[in-house]
Amino acid sequence: MRAYSEVIGDPIAQSKSPTIHNFWLGKLGIEADYRATRVTIQELPDYFASRRTDSGWRGCNATMPLKQGIAALVDAVDPFAARAGAINIVVPDEAGLRGSNSDGAGFLEPLGEMMLSGGHAALIGTGGAARAIALALTDAGFTLSVHGRTAGSASAFIEAIGIDADAFAIGEKGRNSDATLLINATSLGMTGHPPFPISLAGFAPDTAVYDIVTSPLDTPLLIDSRTRGMRSFDGLQMLVGQAAVAFALFFGQPAPREHDAELRRLLTS
Template sequence: MTDRIPLAGVIGSPVAHSKSPKLHGHWLQSYGLKGHYIPMDVVQEDLKEALQLLPRLGFVGLNVTIPHKEKVLGLADLVTDRAALIGAANTLIFRSDGKLHADNTDGYGFIANLRQGVPGWRPEAGPAAVFGAGGAARAIITSLIEVGVREIRLANRTRARAEALRTEFGPKIAVYDWVQAGNMIDGAATVVNTTSLGMTGKPELRIPLDGLTPDMVVTDIVYAPLKTGLLAEAEKRGCTVVDGLGMLLHQAAPGFERWFGQRPEVDAATRAAVLEG
């Protein structure tokens, strides 16, 4: 049993678009490690059965994407505090004792990307303006509070979702109407788009950006295109911008380390490997 080649993969439906196989494949090759990483289209009805079967086939863990990120929490034996707080998991570990361990590394990936893109970024420098109140926003808000951002201004197209996050996370969250979202930028230190607006094939993020000033850091979790309309405008106004690809790369590193025993570097070669083709 000990000389089994470790297998990992990503489960969701659909998964054909996932960049994770390319990313993990690059790391396995770079470090000369034995192992394979496989995309698997698993529908909701088969999720429980798949999680029981895959460890028996040699799988050591999985990434989880839509639509399973919430449901896997109920199937896991152990859930990290941050996954419980976010209400979703993106990383599963099949432990040697047979237990299923669920974690969420999205917030970690977001902060690591921000720190790599802006080495001097200071959480206490001022408020963060966050667009969107979905699953990604939950992970990002959790991580911003964790590293010491004192005020988070939040706007979502459906205000009730933003209000629900304020109820959950407390008075550090200030909710703005979507039509007033541009006002959140005034005096903010960090501006974050957590929505899919601006992504290839989606509508643009139509928010007035007059409040952007050169001392602000602006980041977008969208990475297709790498330079979204928000980032292009922010760059024009002299802001420091950080694209969304790094979040994808950094969130993958903890899982890779647990599964294959090597902490991978997120460097220029990693970015290039994921972007090619």
């Protein structure tokens, strides 16, 4: 049987993960496939029950709304995924099915030299991706302020994941003036969603801006940051970083990252 991995979610047709993984499989000459499979929350137990006995299955990525529902269906959970309360990779191993989370590692990868100096990050959002991002940043030595729908929701988020951070409502200035990194970890600015509501005017010109939205890839927030001369990072950079973690687990070889420029052209054409 031909080996395969897949991404699961509901909806799933919009996922760029098959393009990324199949591109890498082709470059390495690996005889395997990577698919997109629609799975609802209600279907998750049956999905994993069937994959446990599938000798060709090498694992899956999971996207929303499934990340929080997987822990009860696997046999082991890696420490970071347990802290984040979300799983986006499941692989079969000697323990049975093991859940892990690559959101934090994927987010940090593009930051490069910023990781050496740390700084203060203003995180907008309190969802599943924001949890992993917040933990990764604090583990890397950043101080953090979290902006939620309300200051109370931001405080609850901080308490739930056990970090030391300041809490604000979205729209409050908070500690904008000393932020070295601004992150949009919400759907604000995504196609079909309200615009990102925070002005960059309150941030220093050398603040870096990171928007994890992937549709559109070039969000109004990132366009504004570039007009101000700010360094920017987009959601595709995080997505490729996440995918590289999963690819190595699924197929036993590092992703061929020397082809990143070609992959980006493919994904944005």
